Amino acid sequence: MTRPAPGIQLESVRVRAGERELLTVPALELPERRISVIGPNGGGKSTLLQLFNGLVEPTEGWVTVGGMDTIEQGREVRRQVGFVFSNPAAQLVMPTPQEDVELSLQRTVRDRARRRRLAASCLAELGIGELADRSSHELSGGQQQLVALATVLVLEPAIVVLDEPTTLLDLVNAQRFTGILDQLATQKGLQIITATHDLQLAAQADRCLLIDDGGLRTDGAPQSVIETYRSMARERAAG
Numbered sequence: 353m354t355r356p357a358p359g360i361q362l363e364s365v366r367v368r369a370g371e372r373e374l375l376t377v378p379a380l381e382l383p384e385r386r387i388s389v390i391g392p393n394g395g396g397k398s399t400l401l402q403l404f405n406g407l408v409e410p411t412e413g414w415v416t417v418g419g420m421d422t423i424e425q426g427r428e429v430r431r432q433v434g435f436v437f438s439n440p441a442a443q444l445v446m447p448t449p450q451e452d453v454e455l456s457l458q459r460t461v462r463d464r465a466r467r468r469r470l471a472a473s474c475l476a477e478l479g480i481g482e483l484a485d486r487s488s489h490e491l492s493g494g495q496q497q498l499v500a501l502a503t504v505l506v507l508e509p510a511i512v513v514l515d516e517p518t519t520l521l522d523l524v525n526a527q528r529f530t531g532i533l534d535q536l537a538t539q540k541g542l543q544i545i546t547a548t549h550d551l552q553l554a555a556q557a558d559r560c561l562l563i564d565d566g567g568l569r570t571d572g573a574p575q576s577v578i579e580t581y582r583s584m585a586r587e588r589a590a591g
């Protein structure tokens with residue numbers, strides 16, 4: 353049985369950096385299992401994603417996950433919401449994948465042998481068990497991306513937020529990675545939220561958000577949102 357998505361909600365959110373308005377979202381509820389976030393560079397996708405686990409604090413308004421405030425209950429929220437950054441190297445700090453995944457468990461699992469077992473089985477589940485003791489910096493971008501995902505999944509989050517996870521991947525690895533995300537959503541019941549410039553990946557979601565110029569331009573069924581984005585891009589490219 354799959355778990356119900358705990359639900360992210362935004363209410364009257366504004367994010368500013370000094371005088372600059374980065375993002376304004378009057379109201380948004382995200383109960384769907386697979387959500388994609390698309391839009392032009394600098395539009396505010398990463399800012400939106402980082403609101404979901406309190407990495408970015410709303411200047412006004414609030415963001416809740418399953419009713420918990422992402423700032424006031426940041427620690428609990430981060431237990432529910434795992435974040436995978438676009439550059440996996442930034443997320444991998446230990447010499448080997450095994451050690452990196454164990455590090456994720458340091459706070460929650462006291463027993464070292466258990467940490468070791470859990471980390472090994474998480475890597476194995478993602479099909480990268482044989483990389484456990486390799487040197488992390490010698491792994492390919494695709495392998496590093498999977499290890500970064502493992503460091504998040506081992507904590508058993510209900511929601512996984514990924515910021516452009518396939519940018520470093522070739523077509524085969526991108527498709528493999530997408531297949532894994534799909535399985536996590538359909539078989540394990542995780543909510544998967546992905547910001548991406550890969551419109552094929554975006555099309556596989558249940559709902560797609562188009563973020564542009566610091567706001568939510570439109571959202572709904574991926575094909576129609578992607579079509580809106582394409583027309584917008586054509587108009588802008590034509591000047």
Ligand SMILES: Nc1ncnc2c1ncn2[C@@H]1O[C@H](COP(=O)(O)OP(=O)(O)OP(=O)(O)O)[C@@H](O)[C@H]1O
Nearest residue numbers: 369372374391392393394395396397398399400563
């Ligand atoms: N800490 C910050 N201080 C000031 N400006 C910021 C900060 N973080 C982001 N910005 C600005 O906010 C805007 C939105 O950035 P964001 O990274 O959310 O866009 P994005 O849609 O993810 O872009 P991309 O597709 O290029 O990754 C950009 O203009 C960026 O320069």
